[in-house]
Amino acid sequence: MSEPVQAAGLYVHVPFCERKCPYCSFFSIAEGGNRELQQRYVRAARIQMERLAAGAGEEEISRPRTVDTIFFGGGTPAVLPVHLLADLLSTSLELFDTPGESLEVSLEVNPGTVDRDDLLSLRRAGFNRISIGVQSLDDGELRRLGRIHDRAQAEQTVTWARQAGFSNLSLDLMFGLPGQDLCSWRRTLEQALALKPDHLSIYELTLEENTSFYLRARQGDLHLPPEEIICEMMEWTQEQTAAAGLRRYEISNYARPGVACRHNLKYWDNSSYIGIGPGAVSFLANTRMAAIEDVAAYCRLLLDGGTGDGWRRVWVDSETLDRQGRFRETVIMGLRLVRGVSRTRLQERFGLDIETFYGPVLERLREAGLVEWAGEYLRLTPAGLRLANTVMAELV
Numbered sequence: 001m002s003e004p005v006q007a008a009g010l011y012v013h014v015p016f017c018e019r020k021c022p023y024c025s026f027f028s029i030a031e032g033g034n035r036e037l038q039q040r041y042v043r044a045a046r047i048q049m050e051r052l053a054a055g056a057g058e059e060e061i062s063r064p065r066t067v068d069t070i071f072f073g074g075g076t077p078a079v080l081p082v083h084l085l086a087d088l089l090s091t092s093l094e095l096f097d098t099p100g101e102s103l104e105v106s107l108e109v110n111p112g113t114v115d116r117d118d119l120l121s122l123r124r125a126g127f128n129r130i131s132i133g134v135q136s137l138d139d140g141e142l143r144r145l146g147r148i149h150d151r152a153q154a155e156q157t158v159t160w161a162r163q164a165g166f167s168n169l170s171l172d173l174m175f176g177l178p179g180q181d182l183c184s185w186r187r188t189l190e191q192a193l194a195l196k197p198d199h200l201s202i203y204e205l206t207l208e209e210n211t212s213f214y215l216r217a218r219q220g221d222l223h224l225p226p227e228e229i230i231c232e233m234m235e236w237t238q239e240q241t242a243a244a245g246l247r248r249y250e251i252s253n254y255a256r257p258g259v260a261c262r263h264n265l266k267y268w269d270n271s272s273y274i275g276i277g278p279g280a281v282s283f284l285a286n287t288r289m290a291a292i293e294d295v296a297a298y299c300r301l302l303l304d305g306g307t308g309d310g311w312r313r314v315w316v317d318s319e320t321l322d323r324q325g326r327f328r329e330t331v332i333m334g335l336r337l338v339r340g341v342s343r344t345r346l347q348e349r350f351g352l353d354i355e356t357f358y359g360p361v362l363e364r365l366r367e368a369g370l371v372e373w374a375g376e377y378l379r380l381t382p383a384g385l386r387l388a389n390t391v392m393a394e395l396v
């Protein structure tokens, strides 16, 4: 059974950072000043985009010629000079059909990497949504996180972004940080809300393997807030965001009405997306393909890959999902959304009924108060949202 073809999302992964933060497991390298490598990366990314847009002679992969969201993430996209970012964006607009006015074009920036003129140029280049990696508004916490900016720079970046004309502005925040207490999280959240963001992404710090925070925690050298304080932080977050008119629409995301991130909604809806750049993942025609996590090798494969199929070797991992696999994934991703998953839509997409498919497992979760029906939507309850990973593990 094949799903109807819809516009895809286009993700451009910029794998450079000024320096590596000690908690971060995203694929990026601390080569913020390596202009030669950055230029090679941009040329390689352009080739990857051209090959994917052309379908490279493969009908299945050529299907999503229309993209209605574009997202430049990283890494730290803004460590690239503005003209290179503008160049990559204009290449994508030339290669893919887009819906014009309603196209969402997001850019992640970090305070300390852009100034007022950069933001003006980026807005003029066509980026119309900005996501600012603030993380905390406490200078001590920012230092412990290894960030390159302080509170004043974060606030300044918000002001400049507004002045540059970004009317759709999101802030990234983190809680559960080393040395953080309830008071300092409250202060950060209150100060962030005073900046009047249209959207907030709020994540609890997680200790990812192969990060220095993970190693320090194992050695007993990292002091994180206890579980009961984390729960209080979460409750405070719900109350304050709601009072500020930001509706929680996903486990970690809050937005004013009408400005949920449409690009990220594609991931939670398990729709098609095209990933450009080293480490980026594409999901096209039921196949998920991950590109090599090595900037130099990525550039070599695309720039020296010749005119044949050599460029395809950038994908080092590929998995085609059967109907049941896609169904399961769609349920798990969709339950991250506060509204949950539509039974009718799942039936239309996959020809499977969620209640019949999961049977007693679903009943058990319902009786435990972790999931519930709201009309024809199955969703996590407030308790289920707190224990989302446990629920997902049951449905995998």
Ligand code: SF4
Pocket (backbone or CB within 6 Å): 016, 017, 018, 019, 020, 021, 024, 025, 026, 028, 074, 075, 076, 110, 133
């Ligand atoms: S700036 Fe962002 S992507 Fe880069 S290392 Fe820090 S957290 Fe990771």
